[in-house]
Amino acid sequence: MIRQLSLLSAIVLGSMTTPALGQQASPWQLSGFGTLGMVATSQSDIRFARIGVDRPGSETPDFGPDTVLGIQANISLSPQTSAVLQLVSRERPANGYLPHPSLAFVSYTPSPDLSIRLGRLRVPFFMHSDSLDINYALPWIRPPVEVYGLNPFSDLDGIDVLYRTRIGSTDLEFHPYAGRSAIPIYKNGRGRLDRLLGFNVSIMTDRLTLFVGHATSPLTLHWGDPDFDRLVSILPPELNRELSGGRGHASFSSAGFQWDDGSWQLTGEYARRVNRRYANSAHGWHLTVAHRVDALTPYLTLARQTEDRPIAHYDFPTTLPGQLQRHAFEQFLISRNVAQRSITVGIRWDIQRNIAIKTEYTHTKTLHDSWGSYFPRGDVLANAPIDRSINMLGLSVDVTF
């Protein structure tokens, strides 16, 4: 379990006295987590990418999608006030492995039921948003991309309130939040949620967790890759205004459950995003069943993402230039559609306390009009990952310390 690093000094054999509690109850606490993960796909002309999270890798196997290191400091400022700083290093779409502050907030707890947090938080769009980088806490190598790829925004710069109450043996948590969020987009693009408002409710019993959440925000989105720049140079200006800019609006809803009786674990989540422009509207779901047998936990996941509405519609003229424009525009829409379906079988081995090894095999089917969570190598049109059956193998080691 995560402990104070300073405790190490307390168990040095040469110490002649037992450290007092006061020495241990330091206002500082350092802890960390990490994953060394790799993925390899069965087809050499494409690469796996977690859209908005990592940079599409060129190497095989690719260590980018899942490898992460996090260091966290908890600081007690008073009995009611504390601060948390968490730095995470992982491959990002634009910045390499430059450490990124994923948490930097002050928390005020005026009563046992209520916490108010201000600063950099995790935006809680999904049931497992809080622990997206903490793979040790998750059954999979990574949460199913069909659901968790629907919303790549992870930081919330703002405020949230956690109100918890207990009715009988059921815990209820109400979680409103507000703020803004931004992400880099491969290669030089950027997305921004400027006035994000959301509200989550969680219900927890000993074995069952239910989650439902909804959020809405104006959206600014600028794609930043050379192919997009070439595209907008040939498309009508009125259509370009629907593809990129600062007048978007997004809403996001999610509902999930987790049943865990210590032996069997059943997890499922449904999420939906609705965009007025710049990005498509889509929904996705997954269902995972896992069974613990001592230190081994085999699991099976079914997942699917479906596009509800493409980024934009446009009636191109039937002239030759119009048909060329239409073809280029359709290829763009396909590249921004990550719809796919998959089945994953995997196994987690808790080899030691705080160390878990996972391996999983995923069979994915992309559609005739989607790239799924894959990116072509080399010639984008010739190698577009449409209408494919793709096998992928993942291996990871998760630790907490």
Place this chain on the structure above:
Amino acid sequence: MLALGLFLSIHASNALPSQDMAIHIVTAEQGHLRQLQRDEAELLFLGRRTTAADGTPVILIDLPAGPIRDRFYLLLTGKNPQQTRAYWSRQVFTGRARPPLEAHSIEQAIEWLLQTPGTVAYLPASNGDARLRVLMRLQ
């Protein structure tokens, strides 16, 4: 001798508990904490609360990782060791809670309890001590 004593104390605190071993949640006899409801204890050891019912801050102590700690969490929260570790890693790395302080032996846990009234720990029922008040028995 010191090394041998430390080894024995660590060994004792990790000894395999029997299936029906009772565990006591305890505090210092001279402390202010007179009683603890089961719900309250569960919320405290799950990091969902940091104060007693009267609002007084409570410092929690864990025994070293091992069968006694595992049995305690199973009895109090119904979570097995893997569930407990996954749960606490979520609590800590989302900044929601800090885990209990970890004593490296039962003896050190008792020493800390006596040093700081208001501190709460759990011990095998066989480690009875007149200086400690039993708040709850788990079996």
